[in-house]
Amino acid sequence: MELISIITPVYNSEKYVGETIKSVLSQTHLNWEMLIADDCSKDSTAEVIKQFTDPRIKYFKLKKNSGAAIARNKALEKAQGKYIAFLDADDIWKPDKLEKQLAFMIDNNIGFSFSGYEILRDGQNKVINVPKSLNYSQFMKNTIIGTLTVMINTDIVGKVRLVDVKKDHDSMTWAKLLRQGNIACGLNESLAYYRKVKGSISNDKLVAVKNHWKNCRQIEKLSVPRCAYYFFFYILNAVKKHYF
Template sequence: MDELVSIITPVYNSEKYIGETIKSVLSQTHQNWEMLITDDCSKDNTAEVIKQIIDPRIKYFKLEKNSGAAIARNRALEKAQGRYIAFLDADDMWKSEKLEKQLAFMVKNSIGFSFSGYEILRDGGNKVISVPNSLNYSQFMKNTIIGTLTVMINTDVVGEVRLVNVKKDHDSMTWAKLLREGNVAYGLNESLAYYRKVVGSISNDKLLAAKSHWNNCREIERLSIPRCMYYFFFYILNALKKHYL
């Protein structure tokens, strides 16, 4: 199995962690990949760190102006050559067998959209996030369990993928869109990645994330207030379980 996997990585002021992120890709047992890194106008030494790592599979692009992670990801997706697409943020890491195991899981079961378990890096010991066998639209809207760093998509099955262009929560809204269109997300319940909680990041601001999720459910998904309230109750409950229990 020698499928090309296109890895989508947006970066912004990521000099502290991007080197480790790239090294986790270089260590993959599945070596047929391309890593498309889109720089959203970083003001630090992110570009220098990336350019020090010489590998023709690593492709670096820089946006003309700061535009947000959704546009950065979409720019990379426009250039992707693989029919399999994977996502990895600039402060996260993969375990070495991530691509190999997830690709085998998808091929064996003819899956178009998959995600896996992962570990949250934190003081006092990592927390392993387990995932269900599958999620449909309604199940996903009540949960926060799909980690973007674990998502892999077969575009031959799902079709062309573009991130929903909203400033915050764009990844969740993209998975919601794919599921609303009739796709099912299948979970590989094995920890294959490391999620780093970075102080000050959008994803680590849980109150802001919750507010954005509510607004997007109303404005992007156009759900009624009662339906939003129903989903949001479970969304908050599951978020608390994932991050604090």
């Protein structure tokens, strides 16, 4: 029963965070801690969270609004588990998510894994299938790793810290880990639900693309030709994922 530390940043998340927490409480794997870092919410997020009295839920508030990357990193500083999982405040896990993914990693000695998931849509959900593995070059041409599905064994990968940029920090973090020689292994089974929230950064595709290009140039320091090469496939795969 390995301890899994669940990293959840929240900001003005009163509408969905209760459902997110319930999905964690429903996990068949029982040995977890949920570290909820509140990035100075101005709504009733704190009151919603404090209704849940399970001692495995550990809520704390940042001193000032700093962005999701820093909120995640503050939670990572408090994490006690060898395994780290990520779950945003508007997403949902299926009950056997942790159990199945942990077994997948242990059985195959995996340090960095991700799984399939479903995009919540009106009427019919979009199922996202994932490949068996991704190296750095393959990842830079794709958008397939959902942060809500990532699990990391820190004994293999080492200490994890999110790249400190305001936007697209999760993708840049996965790029950093893969650039260091890690391989991301995919479990092609839908274990989570991703909620597309109107007005969110991740739901504004044009803004997301601009941020990703900027970070690839400034964080990954890719040349313009190399960045353009990756971006051709990045855009193609993003369109396929969301619209086909």
